[in-house]
Amino acid sequence: MNEKQRHEQNQIKQTNPSDIKSDQDNLNRLKEKTSDDFIKYFEATYEPPNLRKAQKRGKQDVKYDEFQIDEQFQGLGKGKKYLIRTYGCQMNEHDTEVMSGLLEEMGYESTTDTKEADIILLNTCAIRENAENKVFGEIGHLKPLKVENPDLIIGVCGCMSQEEAVVNRILEKHHQVDLIFGTHNIHRLPQLVQNAYLSKERVVEVWSKEGDVIENLPKRRQGKIKAWVNIMYGCDKFCTYCIVPYTRGKERSRLPEDIIQEVRHLAAQGYKEVTLLGQNVNAYGKDLEMEYGLGDLMDEIRKIDIPRVRFTTSHPRDFDDRLIEVLAKGGNLMPYIHLPVQSGNSDVLKLMGRKYTRERYLDLVRKIKEAIPHASFSTDIIVGFPNETEEQFQDTLSLYDEVGFESAYTFIFSPREGTPAAKFNDKISMEEKKDRLQRLNAKVNAYSAEAMKKYEGQTVKVLVEGESKNNPDVLAGYTEHSKLVNFIGPKSAIGQIVEVKITEAKTWTLDGVMVEESIEVS
Ligand code: SAH
Ligand code: SF4
Numbered sequence: 001m002n003e004k005q006r007h008e009q010n011q012i013k014q015t016n017p018s019d020i021k022s023d024q025d026n027l028n029r030l031k032e033k034t035s036d037d038f039i040k041y042f043e044a045t046y047e048p049p050n051l052r053k054a055q056k057r058g059k060q061d062v063k064y065d066e067f068q069i070d071e072q073f074q075g076l077g078k079g080k081k082y083l084i085r086t087y088g089c090q091m092n093e094h095d096t097e098v099m100s101g102l103l104e105e106m107g108y109e110s111t112t113d114t115k116e117a118d119i120i121l122l123n124t125c126a127i128r129e130n131a132e133n134k135v136f137g138e139i140g141h142l143k144p145l146k147v148e149n150p151d152l153i154i155g156v157c158g159c160m161s162q163e164e165a166v167v168n169r170i171l172e173k174h175h176q177v178d179l180i181f182g183t184h185n186i187h188r189l190p191q192l193v194q195n196a197y198l199s200k201e202r203v204v205e206v207w208s209k210e211g212d213v214i215e216n217l218p219k220r221r222q223g224k225i226k227a228w229v230n231i232m233y234g235c236d237k238f239c240t241y242c243i244v245p246y247t248r249g250k251e252r253s254r255l256p257e258d259i260i261q262e263v264r265h266l267a268a269q270g271y272k273e274v275t276l277l278g279q280n281v282n283a284y285g286k287d288l289e290m291e292y293g294l295g296d297l298m299d300e301i302r303k304i305d306i307p308r309v310r311f312t313t314s315h316p317r318d319f320d321d322r323l324i325e326v327l328a329k330g331g332n333l334m335p336y337i338h339l340p341v342q343s344g345n346s347d348v349l350k351l352m353g354r355k356y357t358r359e360r361y362l363d364l365v366r367k368i369k370e371a372i373p374h375a376s377f378s379t380d381i382i383v384g385f386p387n388e389t390e391e392q393f394q395d396t397l398s399l400y401d402e403v404g405f406e407s408a409y410t411f412i413f414s415p416r417e418g419t420p421a422a423k424f425n426d427k428i429s430m431e432e433k434k435d436r437l438q439r440l441n442a443k444v445n446a447y448s449a450e451a452m453k454k455y456e457g458q459t460v461k462v463l464v465e466g467e468s469k470n471n472p473d474v475l476a477g478y479t480e481h482s483k484l485v486n487f488i489g490p491k492s493a494i495g496q497i498v499e500v501k502i503t504e505a506k507t508w509t510l511d512g513v514m515v516e517e518s519i520e521v522s
């Protein structure tokens with residue numbers, strides 16, 4: 001389908017972004033001028049990222065486009081090297097793969113040595129304060145490199161660059177940063193890098209607009225066994241503590257045929273696992289003008305000849321019966337469900353804006369367990385939400401028992417500027433919050449150890465990813481239920497799904513020995 005037909009079929013109005021901050025013509029004109037001219041140009045065109053604007057959502061303004069690299073950018077990176085440091089979630093991991101693809105199309109080669117790099121990008125995360133602190137620490141560490149090599153380009157992108165306060169802080173205090181661009185500007189990387197070279201001044205391009213869906217972006221995938229596939233971008237849930245809807249724009253789905261084609265292509269290339277990605281994958285399709293949801297998409301993807309399909313992250317609110325029915329068909333759809341609950345208390349959930357109650361969450365888990373008895377669950381939990389009482393925290397502990405999660409990511413609430421919860425008064429001390437986190441983690445560890453113990457003596461299917469990090473004589477991979485297994489086996493098993501007999505369970509991992517005859521002969 002060409003682009004025109006695509007738009008007609010989906011009746012999605014095409015708009016041109018009107019808020020491009022730095023354009024090539026202006027920069028070319030300024031090339032010969034003084035740095036004062038640059039400052040004037042910058043002041044006239046720079047608009048800081050705007051959280052308020054990000055919250056105003058339009059329905060029709062998603063632009064579907066196809067990426068094509070402009071000839072002028074090819075070869076710009078010839079003989080040069082790039083390095084990208086990635087913080088945060090899988091979305092960022094995958095964005096890094098896209099940015100690597102773009103830089104490689106420009107001729108850059110990758111390096112892991114900061115001293116060798118001609119361009120260093122920090123792909124940042126804004127989810128909690130400590131995530132941001134790490135990035136500011138790294139920006140500081142990079143300063144001496146810039147002094148040694150003034151031609152080095154240092155760029156900051158990802159979720160932090162969507163925050164006005166962060167951009168202002170970098171502009172004021174971190175002069176070693178040459179380039180700042182937002183999550184909606186990734187496809188403009190070649191242009192932005194060229195601007196950074198030409199201008200010798202800082203280039204800032206952060207669109208606060210809702211974001212587009214750009215197809216056909218090049219990707220340098222991190223591995224040849226497992227791949228990420230975006231199915232949608234953004235989030236419209238606006239949980240009161242969360243910065244993501246502001247940093248990632250509104251929910252917008254890729255078209256089913258584009259996703260299916262990407263998965264088919266990955267299968268043909270020999271990939272063994274895909275993970276469908278979105279901040280709230282259960283909202284998939286809601287913005288497309290057709291009756292089509294995640295269940296429908298998974299029902300088509302399960303027919304593709306790829307051994308394992310996963311998806312993340314699920315929001316309990318939009319997890320519908322159709323999806324459960326499709327997941328119950330099994331096959332390549334993995335029986336492992338990450339279902340963030342955040343709190344086990346309905347009043348706290350209400351303040352969090354999660355739009356479900358404890359009872360509804362438990363009902364959903366019960367329904368999934370009935371349909372897929374061997375499914376296992378993991379979750380995300382926030383402790384110390386403003387004014388959370390000890391009784392409310394106890395509800396979280398008891399919910400954990402009721403579901404019997406096999407693992408969890410646990411966090412202390414971190415106020416994010418611009419979100420409603422950051423303005424709530426909070427009487428609970430940090431000491432109390434840390435104590436709750438410890439008590440919760442003790443439970444999480446106990447459940448994980450118990451879940452692992454069940455596997456002792458069993459034979460499980462493991463997708464072998466490579467040598468174990470600590471010991472090259474040991475191989476490592478994941479079970480269908482996402483348990484990490486370290487085992488003795490031949491290197492020829494790498495990239496294959498093999499059977500492993502579990503000899504010992506640890507708290508977070510399993511040890512085992514490969515069942516020899518399970519290896520495919522090729
Ligand atoms: N879209 C996903 C999660 C995105 S962020 C979802 O809704 O499940 C990953 C996790 O970070 C969240 O599930 C939440 O537990 C945690 N988190 C988000 N904002 C936070 C904050 N302000 N403080 C502490 N933890 C937070
Ligand atoms: Fe954040 Fe809530 Fe959206 Fe998840 S669903 S990304 S927690 S706003």
Ligand code: F3S
Nearest residue numbers: 088089125126127159
């Ligand atoms: Fe962080 Fe942005 Fe992901 S805030 S968790 S990198 S969506």
